[in-house]
Amino acid sequence: MxxxxxxxxxxxxxxxxxxxxxxxxxxxxxxxxxxxxxxxxxxxxxxxxxxxxxxxxxxxxxxxxxxxxxxxxxxxxxxxxxxxxxxxxxxxxxxxxxxxxxxxxxxxxxxxxxxxxxxxxxxxxxxxxxxxxxxxxxxxxxxxxxxxxxxxxxxxxxxxxxxxxxxxxxxxxxxxxxxxxxxxAASVFDVEIIGKGGHGAMPHLCVDALDTACQVVNALQRVVSRQLNPMSPSVVTVGSLHAGSVANAIPEKAQLSGTTRTFDPEIWANYPKILEPVIKGVCDAMGASYEFKFTQGYPxxxxxxxxxxxxxxxxxxxxxxxxxxxxxxxxxxxxxxxxxxxxxxxxxxxxxxxxxxxxxxxxxxxxxxxxxxxxxxxxxxxxxxxxx
Incomplete structure (x- = not known):
């Protein structure tokens, strides 16, 4: 043999x-x-x-x-x-x-x-x-x-x-x-923040999409530590943030994207309902609007x-x-x-x-x-x- x-x-x-x-x-x-x-x-x-x-x-x-x-x-x-x-x-x-x-x-x-x-x-x-x-x-x-x-x-x-x-x-x-x-389990999300652009020296006349996006990123980092069961390991990572093109202008739009990870199928299925209220709350507070896209990935x-x-x-x-x-x-x-x-x-x-x-x-x-x-x-x- x-x-x-x-x-x-x-x-x-x-x-x-x-x-x-x-x-x-x-x-x-x-x-x-x-x-x-x-x-x-x-x-x-x-x-x-x-x-x-x-x-x-x-x-x-x-x-x-x-x-x-x-x-x-x-x-x-x-x-x-x-x-x-x-x-x-x-x-x-x-x-x-x-x-x-x-x-x-x-x-x-x-x-x-x-x-x-x-x-x-x-x-x-x-x-x-x-x-x-x-x-x-x-x-x-x-x-x-x-x-x-x-x-x-x-x-x-x-x-x-x-x-x-x-x-x-x-x-x-x-x-x-x-x-x-x-x-x-893994998924991907994309967010566009829409504000009001203008001169960098006149922020009071603008709605700063970049600043709003930064606040959204910070708020999303607290989803795992304050909204999810600590006995169910999970991750929310923002891996991309793009806004603006010059130093003296406040950008009208900002785009960010990220990924979610979890071992829990229920959390995986509910991540869109968990993330979007956080994004909406920050945008409402900053006077901006947003578009949110969540792509359900792999179980x-x-x-x-x-x-x-x-x-x-x-x-x-x-x-x-x-x-x-x-x-x-x-x-x-x-x-x-x-x-x-x-x-x-x-x-x-x-x-x-x-x-x-x-x-x-x-x-x-x-x-x-x-x-x-x-x-x-x-x-x-x-x-x-x-x-x-």
Missing amino acids: TDIKELILAEKANISTIRQVLHKIPEIGFSVEKTAGFVADHLGSIPGLEVTTGIAGTGVLGVLNTGKPGKTLLLRADMDALPIGEETGLAFASTHDQMMHACGHDGNMAMLLITAGLLAGLADRLSGTIKFMFQPAEEWPGGAKPMIEAGILENPKVDYAVACHLWPALPAGTLGVKSGIMMS PLENDPDMVARVKESMVKVVGADHIKEPESSMGAEDVSFVFEKTKGCYFWVGSGFEGCAPLHNSRFDFDESVLLLGVETFVRVSLDMLG
Whole structure:
């Protein structure tokens, strides 16, 4: 019988090549045409895989049907990058201006592409069906939900789903997983403050949109500490504020935008009703008006306890029990949560941390490519253990 570890170790050079090719061509949101094309071509070169492209625009799905009755397992990777200028100095750095795989999605894709090839070669040891989901727009506005709406969880119906992500908060050589909520719900809000512009020397004749916006930002910072249950961790962050263009004029308009995070589905659903009265109250007091837009994002990412137990059993064969960590839940968010709402799901982290490493979403983010083999082996062993 083929030794799984030896089989995967033999892919070390291939996974590195794939990761580096993808790292050079980062793309944003749903506009991942080059990336999706590379993924589709690679999947199409694997004997026994049926490949569908253009799902929800640029999503790609590979299907391995073993020809034997059984359950259906979905394995997922995300394809999009971030609008960040790369500063790693890598020989294979981004060739696209102000775009970078600063969240490791190049590694996530490489892991799943190698996994697809290996499992196709092990099809005689499997039953049922495995679907390989490559989705755009994980960072925002979310590609999983439209791919679900396009029917990827049907024909055959998906019973189980597993996904992973590189995680520099865990040391390289470890894997992280936990039952229950692992990542938060996330949403985005945008506010335009409308005042009355005028001369900077005559504030009494104006309604200062910039000053009003500053007061709104300060008031929003108190929502979590004074309106929400302290036993339910939540975050309100204003990440963008724009107003004015010259030093001696009071701006008529100001725009701000931010994000909300919480582990509590009820708070997630009610955030618009929580935030808007705060914004309105400040604007009323300052004599300004406003426009408020709230975009409901991703629900909490919740791991099924039975799936976690099964995945952990497979992980022990990969790194040993001592190197499996139960991490703290993260206020980061993941739209594979939409998949997990409809299937039994498990999301795990592949430790990629080393001394002095940059965090995710940083212009200097990088990782030791050898950790990718641990993600591949976990995917392969989970598939064999669940569908073998």
